[in-house]
Amino acid sequence: MAQINVRNLDVFYRDQGQGQAVILGHSSTGSSGQWRSLIDSMSENYRMLAPDHIGYGRTPNYQGLYDLIEHETAIIQSILQLVSEPVHMVGHSYGGSILARVAARDPERVRSLTLIEPTLFFLLEQFDRGAEHAEIKAVADRVVKYVGDGNPREAARGFIAYWVGDGAFDKMNTRVQDGIVDGMTKLALEWPEAFKPSGAELDRLAAINAPIQLLRGTKTTQAAREVVDLLATVWPDAACIEIENAGHMSPVTHAALVNPHIENFIRNAGSFS
Numbered sequence: 001m002a003q004i005n006v007r008n009l010d011v012f013y014r015d016q017g018q019g020q021a022v023i024l025g026h027s028s029t030g031s032s033g034q035w036r037s038l039i040d041s042m043s044e045n046y047r048m049l050a051p052d053h054i055g056y057g058r059t060p061n062y063q064g065l066y067d068l069i070e071h072e073t074a075i076i077q078s079i080l081q082l083v084s085e086p087v088h089m090v091g092h093s094y095g096g097s098i099l100a101r102v103a104a105r106d107p108e109r110v111r112s113l114t115l116i117e118p119t120l121f122f123l124l125e126q127f128d129r130g131a132e133h134a135e136i137k138a139v140a141d142r143v144v145k146y147v148g149d150g151n152p153r154e155a156a157r158g159f160i161a162y163w164v165g166d167g168a169f170d171k172m173n174t175r176v177q178d179g180i181v182d183g184m185t186k187l188a189l190e191w192p193e194a195f196k197p198s199g200a201e202l203d204r205l206a207a208i209n210a211p212i213q214l215l216r217g218t219k220t221t222q223a224a225r226e227v228v229d230l231l232a233t234v235w236p237d238a239a240c241i242e243i244e245n246a247g248h249m250s251p252v253t254h255a256a257l258v259n260p261h262i263e264n265f266i267r268n269a270g271s272f273s
Helices: 032-042 070-078 092-103 124-128 130-148 153-161 174-182 185-192 202-206 222-234 255-267
Strands: 004-005 009-016 019-024 047-052 087-092 110-116 212-217 240-244
Touching: 004 070, 004 212, 009 032, 009 070, 009 087, 019 032, 019 070, 019 092, 032 047, 047 070, 070 185, 070 202, 087 092, 087 130, 087 255, 092 110, 092 202, 124 130, 124 174, 130 153, 130 222, 153 174, 153 185, 153 212, 202 222, 212 222, 212 255, 240 255
Parallel strands: 019 047, 019 087, 087 110, 110 212, 212 240
Antiparallel strands: 004 009, 009 047
């Protein structure tokens, strides 16, 4: 893996292949490794760039010296500096929210944008989706509470139950459980940011003039589903794809279905512009 220093933090990222650049953003508690199969599939024709977001994978924990979202977006912007041309952006969940903000702030650098259930939950309040907002806020508050109480394992259990299903955490092997538990402290810092635009204000999002694709699983949560629906109203020309029998983690659990949609959209992005 390559390394870049951004605001005194050594950030690790995958850099594989050559051609038009594709920047990938991963979900909370995960790492750039979630994109391994997509990178291997596309790297013959594209330069695949996938950072480990702060506190995940090989990138160190959040130091608190800068605003969290500003630091996360600065990392993507630093990776953008490695590429002279506009890039394709693909983001899932937390990574999707970061890339959406970067795209909204610097739309001229976007060749295409694919978002898979991005955690832009501030949209729920702005569009008066009270039930969905209350649903996801309860999940956020639970994580913050249990992390604050020194019980990150219980925070992880509830977090996974919401996104994957009741009892899913306890069915995971110990190594996977421990990795998720280790990510809870960072996750507790991410949740408040999900309820603030922080550069993804509606007028900025609407001004992105690039081909856009939105993906979601047919079995995802109502809050995540509603965010995608709302983004489809912001971008009425966006391609909207549903992944059958998949939940929120479709890029991991249903990569064989998700990856072809990403590849085909990027390959054909020029014909949409």
